[in-house]
Amino acid sequence: MRFVKEPTYKKYITKELKRFDDRNTALSRGAVEGNKYTKMHQNCLKNLQSVKPGKTIIDHATWVAGATVDYVVRANLLGRETKPIYNNEYRLKNPNPDELAKLIKEKAHWMGADDVGIAKINPAYIYTHWGNQNVNYSHAAEVGDPIEIPAECDTVIMMVHEMSYGVIQRSPGIEYDTDIEYSKGAWCASSLATFITELGYRAIPSVNELGINIAMAVDAGLGELGRNGQLITRDYGPRVRLSKVFTNLPLVPDKPIDIGVQKFCEACALCARHCPSNSIPNGERTDEAWNEQNVPGMLKWPARAMKCLDWWVKNGNHCSICIRICPWNKPNDRLHKFVRLFAEYNILPKLVIYFDQLLGYGKQVKQIHYAQNPEVELISPEE
Ligand code: SF4
């Protein structure tokens, strides 16, 4: 890995990047075009009766349990922008941005974040308006309300939350780590925001709300943008969820990084080949947008996000195949750290990909792990 002056996508920008409207995310459009996310959950409930491996009542219960804290915290805490009730009289004197950046990272790790980066906010990555999905989650605004981050809050602290390697292998069976990690994101973002406001500064915590996490995480030096449209981190590949805190606390930002993802993705395209909905482009980068789900103006592999969401509906639960199959998705142990060097320095990438497939990495693991019989019966109304 080497530090670079600018994020590696910069050279692919061909036009002015316009701010994106949260109403155009696939999940927001899905809410408008027939409540697709709810339908996905309804289909998941239907699947319980057929006791399919990876889609049993125990899998479903684990998945939904993982979302508990996320739902509660987003609805009750993340809509808040101002100071909490405790200290509103004093403020840290003569803050040292370098020391504070170290302190913030230490506290974020202590709260449960697996990696932390700091970036100056690029206004192009802040959503223009609230969309349905994030309003449904947070109740922080009405759909269509404009989004403005106060100008004084010019810094974002991005946090990475690692999803379990073993659980991601289950996809497209129910993969419940996405939601438990969102809960951890809600926990960490709200806790870190409270820490900052207690120091006498402003903090706006957020999980998926308010802006494009992946772009801001790239700027914060946490990874690079992959063909699959996800953040590819050095330690966990795309197997992560993100949360963030916007703040006016003076902090020294991190530098973006180059870990070799751009060239590796050009040689790979496993995610595109294995995507069941053909949502990930297989060919060259393009700066065109398929529809309003994409931001034009940068050469990349824009996903067909609504096709992806329609597959989730059909599947009955969300999908993480493009995370599971990605060669960057490996346990972060010594052996894999060593092999990762080949990817980082683009040494024989085709051979790395060939052996990745030959050794069976990225294959689905379907088995039902539980001794409990997962068949279901209807609960009678009298009970
Ligand atoms: S989540 Fe599944 S359907 Fe969507 S892009 Fe990834 S592999 Fe394709």
Ligand code: SF4
């Ligand atoms: S599967 Fe291959 S092409 Fe897709 S994001 Fe991962 S490395 Fe890039």
